[in-house]
Amino acid sequence: xxxxxxxxxxxxxxxxxxxxxLSEMLMSSLMEKRDFIITFEPPxxxxxxxxxxxxxxxxxxxxxxxxxxxxxxxxxxxxxxxMTRRWD
Numbered sequence: 325x326x327x328x329x330x331x332x333x334x335x336x337x338x339x340x341x342x343x344x345x346l347s348e349m350l351m352s353s354l355m356e357k358r359d360f361i362i363t364f365e366p367p368x369x370x371x372x373x374x375x376x377x378x379x380x381x382x383x384x385x386x387x388x389x390x391x392x393x394x395x396x397x398x399x400x401x402x403x404x405x406x407m408t409r410r411w412d
Contacts, residue, residue, distance in 0.1 A: 342376075349380055354411065359383040 346362070353360035361379045384392070396406045 346378060349378060353380045357411075 350360050358381055359379075361377075361383060363377050365375045365377060367374045393406055396404045398404075
């Protein structure tokens with residue numbers, strides 16, 4: 325999948341385009357019953373800004389899912405949350 329990058333235009337326009345693309349990717353993933361992962365990589369010493377990574381496809385197996393859900397439970401006091409819903 326190609327990265328979506330907008331170099332020109334206002335920040336509001338770029339964020340709006342990002343939100344639109346993100347929404348489309350989420351809906352497409354749900355309809356195709358594929359994984360959708362979004363994660364934030366905070367800035368480090370080399371990068372002055374963080375990065376958002378969005379990934380779709382057959383990415384997570386049941387063991388990985390259980391590990392992630394357990395990790396969320398370990399950090400629930402810090403605001404980590406998981407939402408589970410049936411999807412037919």
